[in-house]
Amino acid sequence: DGGITQSPKYLFRKEGQNVTLSCEQNLNHDAMYWYRQDPGQGLRLIYYSQIVNDFQKGDIAEGYSVSREKKESFPLTVTSAQKNPTAFYLCASSSSQSVYNEQFFGPGTRLTVL
């Protein structure tokens, strides 16, 4: 089955710890994205990557880092510098071959800071 997988589904972190959220896609999509969603709120873009070994900051990149070493993988690290990391994190991908930017989403990771 083609799609996007995120792991883990739930993640608990102690204050001061870095954690890494996994995102893998087998859709052969060029672009990948990380969004943050807080309760009752919309999607805010953290980072996006259009090609391997290149990525750009979104609207709320502070306290986060990413890498894109492989086309199918785009892990997100939530660092201790992120002041309020408890949220629902969504990974998405899209194809440069589509005329318009249809984004496909993973099931999300819910991060809770204890």
Added chain:
Amino acid sequence: QQQVKQSPQSLIVQKGGIPIINCAYENTAFDYFPWYQQFPGKGPALLIAIRPDVSEKKEGRFTISFNKSAKQFSLHIMDSQPGDSATYFCAASMGSNYQLIWGAGTKLIIKP
């Protein structure tokens, strides 16, 4: 100019009613307007999308109406069902730009 404004924030409709969710934009360079549906604890999924060269698009019970001169577009759900209860997001993008500009979302509840 990059914003997409979505309303209402929440909406409760009786089963069989027609909920309407509205979005407005400023940037006339936008040329793709999708709607996404999100169920609790899940990622959003593309529901329906429209380009500005048409004024209406239907897919099943879902219809997008597009008013280019007013820079507004809306989602209508015909014969709404409790299973349609979800959060709906409008968005916009332009050309080959990879980013979607998202509305804030509307939490829709369809009462049985």
